Amino acid sequence: MTTKTDLSRPVIALDAMGGDVGPEVVVAGAELARERYPNLRFRIYGQEDAVRPVLARSPRVAAEAEIVHVDGVVLGTDKPAQAIRRARSTSMGLAIEAVKAGEAHAAVSAGNTGALMAMAKLALRTMEGIDRPALVALMPTMKSDSVVLDLGANTDCDAENLVQFAVMGAAFARTVLGLERPKVAFLNIGEEDMKGTEEIREAANLLRTAAVDLPLEFLGNVEGNGIAQGNTDVIVTDGFSGNIALKTAEGTAKLVTGLLANAYRNSWFTKLGYLFSRPALRALRDQLDPNNHNGAVFLGLNGVVVKSHGGANIKGFANAIGVAHDLVTQDIHARIHSDMENFAAHRTPSASGPSDSGKAA
Template sequence: MSLPRIAVDAMGGDEGVRVMVSGAALARRRHEQFKFLLVGDEKRIKAALDNHPNMRGSSEILHCDDVVGSDERPTQALRRAKTTSMGLAIDAVKRGDAGAAVSSGNTGALMAMSKLSLRTLPGIDRPALAALLPTLGDHDMIMLDLGANTDCDARNLVQFAIMGAAYSRIVTGQALPRVRLLNIGTEDIKGTDVLQDAAAKLRSATGLTMQFEGFVEADKISRGDVDVVVTDGFSGNIALKAVEGAARFVGDLLKRSFMSSLRSKIGFLISRPATDLLRHHLDPNNHNGAVFLGLNGVVVKSHGSANAVGVANAVAVAARLLEDNLTQRISTDLAELGEERLRETYPSGAAK
């Protein structure tokens, strides 16, 4: 299989070049066909590459020493889109020098630069940030939006559902992903007018490659009964952080319990295979790689604190989306819904 190379913002994230290059190298050890455009300080990247000989023939460096700060406002970062490692990685996708971009940098800046440079697909008003989350089922679920759009109307949520289902079919193999809207209850009468309008539209739609199953509450999203959870970015970001916090809480509580006495330490040794499996399942690095869906190009956001394993997984997500042509799938599904009819029902920018 031949894939376009992947542009990596080597300067982003908490640890920058070392982890980003190590993650790319790990991804290439798993998939020898991967090729990279490493964007960032050339001297530092070359030093990091000395530890990864498998990257020498598969990587090109685009020098840039300007970095988007982790606390920098998106509006400020946009002014330096043509000089920063993040902006140049995205621009490489726009020019066709790379098929996808991966960054661990500032999420708001990454979204703003991506939308300005790549634009959205026809029929998509706003990109959405989607990620894989672990469940008790046979596969992970997709959740979106996770912070790109804090205020959404019904039209946005319908588009998010279409994009999320297309993504789910790629990563889970489900022919008809089960889609639900995040709500305060599962009853049809629950929720805001926006949720009610979006649900009505999805229930009446025909020809979509998904199963719309109504609403889901936050405490049920990890049970394995839903493949795609759709919400606005405000609620989605809160839900995501609550899930991540609960996972850390469980891990820390188990650690504290096992160290509380000699009997507990013995119990830990006996149960270690089970606790190792739990740790692996809850480790965010094993589910790393959020995607900006709805753009004319593939952009993947790696967690800022991701280690090399996490970065490698984010790279693998980008490659998978290129291989399965996510943007074309979204465009096809949107056409099935009937974009003109959707525009008539929910004009762009109309509050619902």
Template sequence: MVDSPRIAIDAMGGDTGLAVMLAGAEAAYRQDGALRFLLVGDEAAIREALTRHAELAEASEILHAPDRIAGEDKPSQAIRRAKTTSMGLAIDAVKTGRAGAAVSAGNTGALMAMAKLALRTIKGIDRPALAALLPTLGNNDVVMLDLGANTDCDARNLIQFAVMGAAYARSALELAQPRVALLNIGTEELKGTDEVRDAAAMLRQADYLPLQFTGFIEGDRMSRGDVDVIVCDGFSGNVALKTIEGTARFVADLLRRAFTSSLRSKIGFLISRPATELLRHHLDPNNHNGAIFLGLNGLVVKSHGSANANGVANAIRLAARLVRDDLTRRISEDLANFDTHKGPEAVTA
């Protein structure tokens, strides 16, 4: 176990820039004084900003990067500039062992492309998947993957996602036997595509894995807290994620409009404020910030581009936990266990 994980921070990525990334790092450090940081970006700008973060400065090292990846940059452009950009050098720090994980709030497509090229996939994993924690009505969040990295997936990919998602849930949610379900258009065994049904058939037999396969789950049950891991292809996952985010904003805007429509409504808002504050906290994406590319030979966490300092701190804490739990090793061991029982052809090409 790594007692003092070093996290490489892409200090120049995201919509909010250097100030919020450093504020988030300092907030994480205040909660976990064992953390160490490699701040990657414009050295002069970082040194000037650190004058306002004395605590963080003591736990940090700076790695100069003369360039940064913009939000509109294409992945192919980003790859060519990997050796000069803050995002590319943060990922390279994970590859060389200089950092245990990298955190960036920058361009998702560029981050995925550079991470996959630099770190490569774990042996036996065909494709990495983007996983995130989403709020539920249950006792803990739910892990959902894939959220957009792979639009087309076969049964082999879905099984690998299930193995990776369960390993992630054991670390992030501290669950010994996460409940895993496949997103489908119905819960009956005959529903869904051939790929989904084939993956379900194999997972039902994998009772030796550290997970509980519960079958299929429909979109209207994703936030109920019935399962701990939801597995799907990247197309369905991205649509579902955007729908959830849009619905959350819709509810928040509807409540805001209702509570400001009249004097009586405003009085009602004051009376119900504790309840609405609880709702706001539960739906705030900063409290669930931090998506991860699972299946790579190294840990890369994606923070939301518009995350505030609290959101960035949550992403960093997640990265540190995964380093300490050695998530990459867990995934490798679980996949090897599956191979041993089913044969390599079950999950690998």
């Protein structure tokens, strides 16, 4: 069923037991994904007595799927170290192992983020030229989606890490958003070049020197209040700041929708106004719905691993599978490898040494 080189018919390993979704949403999401991408095939990892009845109701998936029975499940409460010790007896661990073994081109799971990241990093290792993987996802803006990384994989980063994130993020934007030269900026406390930490300033100098030979446009810095404007395609930061930015954006979206809902319940006049504004509100809700932007990726590993929201619905899980499909069929790793080689070849000798400041042990 599988071949590591046949990218035209990618095999996606699905963790059927991860997160809040369970086999019902995983299989239905795979069904919807196959409507969009008829070339997809699946290896579904989970408890067979829970998966097979659900799969019987999705004949198009069943025709292109193989169930791999496994009893173990990674719980949301499991610590990464606990999950790693049980990796080869869990649906999450075996889905990642399938990517390592060449039995699948990508793995998708809605399970425990910390466990998934730890297992993926241990099993797949980082690509040549990449020191650390970064967690990347799409964030809605006033114009279109923007790519944001790192979202929590690395709380402390040096200049070299940030530049690598920028190169990987630009490759991700070209692959998923179809941009030829994504606009890249570092998240900072000001747009001026002298603002921010030593690591950000050094990373900006490194990237500015090499950007002319890379398929990206380097803008410099963007402040937190500029993320939502959509003028930047790729926003790069360390995992500490990136995770705060992501959670703040998610909380703000819930605040806005909650305040609007309360406002329209205030009186008969506001309820009447709701009837007229319902199409616009529905469009706003769809734009802010995390299911429409589902599918975070651990970039920089020797394999594609996609993290779905734990509570994703069918459309959300299908979108996560779609991200995996795009990264595989457009060979994201070849793009990253080529861009990193270009960066290494064109950086100036004076900027060739990595910074020691901010480097995590």
